[in-house]
Amino acid sequence: MKRLYPLLLVTLFFACNDNTISADAEAQTIDPEMYWGESPWPEIRKQRINQLLPIALKAAEVDCWLVICRENNNDPIADHIGGENAGGTAVFLFYNDETGFHSKVFSPSGEATALGDLDIHDEVISVERGTSAVVMAVDFIKEKEFGIIAVNSSESNAMADGLSYSQRQNLEELLGDYSDRLVPSTEVVYEWLSIKLPEEVEILRKAAQLTADWQIEAYKEVVPGTSTDADIAKFLKQKMAEYGVKNGWAPDQNPNVNSGVDRGHSHATDKVIMPGDVIQIDFGIKVYDRWVSDIQRFAYVLKDGETEAPKDILHYWESAKAGNRVALATMKPGAKGVDVDRAQRVLMKEAGSDYVMWSTGHPVGYVAHDVGPNLGGSQASHVRPASEKLIKEGMTFAFDGFHAWKLEDGGTKTISVEEMAVVKENGAEYLIAPQEDLILISN
Numbered sequence: 001m002k003r004l005y006p007l008l009l010v011t012l013f014f015a016c017n018d019n020t021i022s023a024d025a026e027a028q029t030i031d032p033e034m035y036w037g038e039s040p041w042p043e044i045r046k047q048r049i050n051q052l053l054p055i056a057l058k059a060a061e062v063d064c065w066l067v068i069c070r071e072n073n074n075d076p077i078a079d080h081i082g083g084e085n086a087g088g089t090a091v092f093l094f095y096n097d098e099t100g101f102h103s104k105v106f107s108p109s110g111e112a113t114a115l116g117d118l119d120i121h122d123e124v125i126s127v128e129r130g131t132s133a134v135v136m137a138v139d140f141i142k143e144k145e146f147g148i149i150a151v152n153s154s155e156s157n158a159m160a161d162g163l164s165y166s167q168r169q170n171l172e173e174l175l176g177d178y179s180d181r182l183v184p185s186t187e188v189v190y191e192w193l194s195i196k197l198p199e200e201v202e203i204l205r206k207a208a209q210l211t212a213d214w215q216i217e218a219y220k221e222v223v224p225g226t227s228t229d230a231d232i233a234k235f236l237k238q239k240m241a242e243y244g245v246k247n248g249w250a251p252d253q254n255p256n257v258n259s260g261v262d263r264g265h266s267h268a269t270d271k272v273i274m275p276g277d278v279i280q281i282d283f284g285i286k287v288y289d290r291w292v293s294d295i296q297r298f299a300y301v302l303k304d305g306e307t308e309a310p311k312d313i314l315h316y317w318e319s320a321k322a323g324n325r326v327a328l329a330t331m332k333p334g335a336k337g338v339d340v341d342r343a344q345r346v347l348m349k350e351a352g353s354d355y356v357m358w359s360t361g362h363p364v365g366y367v368a369h370d371v372g373p374n375l376g377g378s379q380a381s382h383v384r385p386a387s388e389k390l391i392k393e394g395m396t397f398a399f400d401g402f403h404a405w406k407l408e409d410g411g412t413k414t415i416s417v418e419e420m421a422v423v424k425e426n427g428a429e430y431l432i433a434p435q436e437d438l439i440l441i442s443n
Contacts, residue, residue: 036244039288044199045080046120053094053192054101060187064095064146066137067185068167075152075162077189082120087111091137092121095146104140106133138174149178150185156385159371160189194372195394196365200291201422204365204396205431207245207285207293208420212432214239215281215297218257222441224275224301229257233268236283248284248292249368255283259301261411262404275303278313278413279441284368294368294398295432296418299439309438316403317438319351320415323401324434327360327375328421331391331399331428337361337373338387344401345378354404355379356414359387361399364420368398375399395423396431 057065069075069083069090078084081092081103088108095102103121105112112126127133141149153168154160163171172179196204217239218232236255240246247254257268259277273279279301284294298317300309309317323344330343341360348356359376362369372395377387399421404414420431 036288039290040199040203041288041290042118042120044197045082046118047197047199048192049081049094049103049120050101052195052197053103054096056188056191056195057094057096057101059191060150060185062148062150062183062185062188064093064141064144064148065150065185065188066141066171067092067094067152068134068163068171073164076159077152077162080193082115082118085111085114088127089133090115090127091133093137093140095144097144106136106140108133134171135174138171138178141175142178147181148183149181150188151182152185152189153182154184154186154189157186157189157371159193160185190371190389193366193370194363195392196396196422197394200365201394201396201431203287203291204293204420204422207287207291208295208431210243210245211248211283211285211293211295212297212435215255215283215295216439218281219279219297219299219439219441222273222279222299222301224273224277224441224443227273228270229259229268229273229279230270232257232273232279232281236281240285246286246289248286248294255281257281261407261409262414273301275301277301278316278415280414280416282416282418290366292364292366292368292370293420294364294418295420296400296416297435297439298415298417299441302440302442306442309440312405314438315351316405316415317417319347319353319403320401320417321434321436322351323347323360323403324399324417324419325401327399327401328419328428328430331375331397331421331423333391333393333423333425335391336388337375337391338377338383340375340391340399341387342378348402351403353402354406354412356402356404356416358400358402358416360402361397363395364398365396370396372397391423393423393425397421397423397428 069078069086071087090107093104105121105124106127107115109126112124116124152160152162218235221235233255252267259273259279260271279299282296286292327340327344330340344360361375363372364370373389374386377383400416400418419434421428
């Protein structure tokens with residue numbers, strides 16, 4: 001008889017379009033549209049542009065942000081500003097002036113009507129065939145005499161690096177002396193994307209809960225001596241298919257199920273799960289094709305005669321959990337990412353953990369490793385800039401508490417208690433209840 005400790009009978013209810021669906025039911029095919037409802041992204045995008053972008057422009061100390069969108073080789077920020085359907089070249093301008101915040105788009109006539117219907121920009125100017133949207137935008141920039149103009153050319157942030165070489169050349173030629181006013185949009189994009197609206201946090205909360213619940217279900221499927229890591233990964237893939245969600249990161253490495261020696265970011269193998277194994281599941285899902293979760297859950301497979309994990313395994317678990325908890329406590333507005341990493345690693349050292357190369361945590365939201373402060377760097381020879389960034393209210397993170405030790409074969413095993421949290425005014429809070437006890441599996 002197979003047992004799973006602690007007994008976790010999680011019932012998850014979502015109310016979507018007045019339909020309530022239980023996620024603890026037997027495997028079934030779910031209509032994704034009925035389960036999730038219509039995507040809230042259009043309205044959330046509009047809120048993000050009008051509420052958060054003016055603040056981001058001020059924080060980045062720029063007068064105007066220019067984004068050029070086009071067909072087939074579009075800017076990575078395009079769908080955040082409504083430019084995902086660009087055919088001909090379109091130019092999006094965002095700026096603050098004495099009258100407030102403004103968004104102005106110079107769009108080819110073939111797309112201008114549809115873009116205007118989205119109702120997310122102050123003004124959409126239709127550009128007739130044979131006329132350059134870039135020329136019109138440059139004329140407007142000169143008319144407004146903007147001082148600092150951010151454009152999407154960045155060495156450090158891929159989301160702020162969409163302007164091609166030829167586009168940059170053309171823009172500088174048209175701007176003339178004004179081209180000296182161009183700066184990378186790195187800080188604008190950072191300040192904007194790193195903050196999530198409360199509505200987005202709630203979506204991430206639901207995604208995190210599903211991610212954790214399914215991992216608990218997956219552990220119930222483990223048959224020691226028979227089940228492989230790949231079998232458990234396949235079970236989770238099936239849950240994703242049933243509920244109409246996508247992978248949180250590269251499909252071949254999501255989920256990563258690992259009952260053996262550390263493999264880092266990798267795929268699940270055919271390694272057979274055996275008594276005495278510590279099992280890691282690192283798993284994330286993407287909901288509404290937009291927001292991403294990243295949660296880990298750990299289990300121990302009891303050996304014959306055992307009713308609980310051995311003292312050393314329990315020590316490793318409690319050590320890693322303590323590291324996660326102190327990271328959360330340090331994650332306050334005004335702290336730096338490196339501060340969170342340092343607090344967690346102090347406990348690691350005290351508990352006798354081996355060295356772990358990974359950062360304590362990272363922003364999570366639109367991708368698994370999102371834009372925002374890196375929670376790392378305290379053990380590095382130099383602290384990377386993202387770790388020196390200040391933590392702010394509205395940021396969301398996935399973060400670990402670590403404990404690593406040597407296995408009998410000389411390899412290393414790491415428990416990495418990974419949870420998700422949002423930063424509030426007075427500190428951070430978990431998105432969902434964290435894992436408190438190591439899950440125990442027996443025959």
